[in-house]
Amino acid sequence: MPNPFRPTFGASPRVWAGREAVIDEFHRALKNGPGDPHRSVIISGSRGIGKTVLLTELEDEAKRQGWIVVRASGREGMAETLTNSAIPEAIERLDPESDRKLTGFNIAGLGGVRSELTEKDSTPRLVTRLHELLGKLHGTGVLLTIDEVQDANPDELTQIAVAYQDLVRDDAEIALAMAGLTQGVNKLLDLPGATFLRRARHYELGPLTLDSATTTLLQTAGDAGRVFELDAAQAASRITQGYPYLVQLVGYLAWEEADGPITLDAVEAVRGEAIARLGTQVHQPSLRDVPPRQREYLDAMAHIEAQTGRAQITSKDLGVALDRPSTSLSDTRGKLIERDLIVPAGWGEVEFAQPYLGEYLRNQQKPRRIS
Numbered sequence: 001m002p003n004p005f006r007p008t009f010g011a012s013p014r015v016w017a018g019r020e021a022v023i024d025e026f027h028r029a030l031k032n033g034p035g036d037p038h039r040s041v042i043i044s045g046s047r048g049i050g051k052t053v054l055l056t057e058l059e060d061e062a063k064r065q066g067w068i069v070v071r072a073s074g075r076e077g078m079a080e081t082l083t084n085s086a087i088p089e090a091i092e093r094l095d096p097e098s099d100r101k102l103t104g105f106n107i108a109g110l111g112g113v114r115s116e117l118t119e120k121d122s123t124p125r126l127v128t129r130l131h132e133l134l135g136k137l138h139g140t141g142v143l144l145t146i147d148e149v150q151d152a153n154p155d156e157l158t159q160i161a162v163a164y165q166d167l168v169r170d171d172a173e174i175a176l177a178m179a180g181l182t183q184g185v186n187k188l189l190d191l192p193g194a195t196f197l198r199r200a201r202h203y204e205l206g207p208l209t210l211d212s213a214t215t216t217l218l219q220t221a222g223d224a225g226r227v228f229e230l231d232a233a234q235a236a237s238r239i240t241q242g243y244p245y246l247v248q249l250v251g252y253l254a255w256e257e258a259d260g261p262i263t264l265d266a267v268e269a270v271r272g273e274a275i276a277r278l279g280t281q282v283h284q285p286s287l288r289d290v291p292p293r294q295r296e297y298l299d300a301m302a303h304i305e306a307q308t309g310r311a312q313i314t315s316k317d318l319g320v321a322l323d324r325p326s327t328s329l330s331d332t333r334g335k336l337i338e339r340d341l342i343v344p345a346g347w348g349e350v351e352f353a354q355p356y357l358g359e360y361l362r363n364q365q366k367p368r369r370i371s
């Protein structure tokens with residue numbers, strides 16, 4: 001039997017935990033017709049919390065209702081991609097017979113065209129394109145999705161916002177769903193042109209409850225024909241701390257470890273390996289470009305966490321550990337929050353944004369033994 005767990009970013013889980021409300025609400029918004037405010041959705045949260053797969057799930061929901069989905073990423077020129085390739089391609093798919101040449105196709109491969117388009121030019125072009133696509137649909141609509149929106153160019157986002165608002169005003173069947181890291185999304189919401197984004201339905205994804213993580217483990221294994229023993233699933237769920245990526249990872253490794261039913265022994269045997277893989281897959285890349293001053297701050301947090309046994313670290317303790325007045329640390333703190341490495345936790349306190357980051361940092365500090 002193939003392993004049913006999917007510890008891969010962007011890979012939809014076999015069994016969904018705890019996000020049904022979001023999907024239900026979106027389902028209703030699409031049914032309700034133009035003007036339903038929940039047709040624009042923003043999903044934010046930390047790395048590995050399940051933003052991309054939820055966005056995919058919203059896309060699937062739209063497709064089930066016969067909608068056309070057009071996808072862009074904040075990491076590429078979004079407005080340009082939508083206008084010149086994603087939307088023309090969607091039109092082409094609907095209308096393969098047409099021999100009309102789409103300008104978007106013709107210019108797609110040519111350099112230089114992009115730079116000739118001023119921003120003022122491309123908003124109406126985006127609206128025109130969307131109108132063109134909407135005109136081909138009967139009784140359904142178009143969902144635009146944008147992942148990694150924290151990396152989006154604010155001007156482009158404004159263009160999309162303006163185009164979207166134009167269409168909403170015309171009662172067009174259009175919806176918009178975006179996903180990104182918490183801090184980046186909050187910054188976008190503060191942009192002057194983003195008034196309409198502030199009216200979107202905003203979901204901040206947090207960890208799963210341990211019950212819901214346990215259920216996911218039991219059911220994912222069960223559906224694939226193997227028993228995940230209850231005490232084993234509960235122990236596994238505690239290891240994951242409800243962090244969705246870890247749910248898939250621990251499940252995956254425990255499945256590999258066990259021969260038949262997944263037992264507590266199997267779970268305990270893979271705990272270390274799961275945390276080590278989390279380190280190489282998540283922590284290591286997220287720490288790669290961290291400058292020394294921010295790294296010192298993180299290392300101090302890791303150290304204090306081990307000493308006090310508390311996840312929440314006070315700025316006072318940090319000030320003492322780093323031998324600097326705690327007020328002078330707020331800049332570093334802000335930058336680390338922006339990087340999604342730490343999160344504010346209560347008054348003047350911070351904690352790590354992902355589980356086991358402190359442990360990872362402490363292991364890095366130990367001298368490496370070379371054999």
Ligand SMILES: Nc1ncnc2c1ncn2[C@@H]1O[C@H](COP(=O)(O)OP(=O)(O)O)[C@@H](O)[C@H]1O
Nearest residue numbers: 008009010013017048049050051052053244245
């Ligand atoms: N609700 C959920 N239930 C079970 N597993 C989930 C859930 N959401 C996400 N996952 C798993 O977590 C991992 C990370 O999801 P992803 O959407 O790529 O995170 P993000 O985009 O927030 O970084 C994937 O392996 C995915 O299958």
Ligand SMILES: [Mg+2]
Nearest residue numbers: 009010051052
């Ligand atoms: Mg993602």
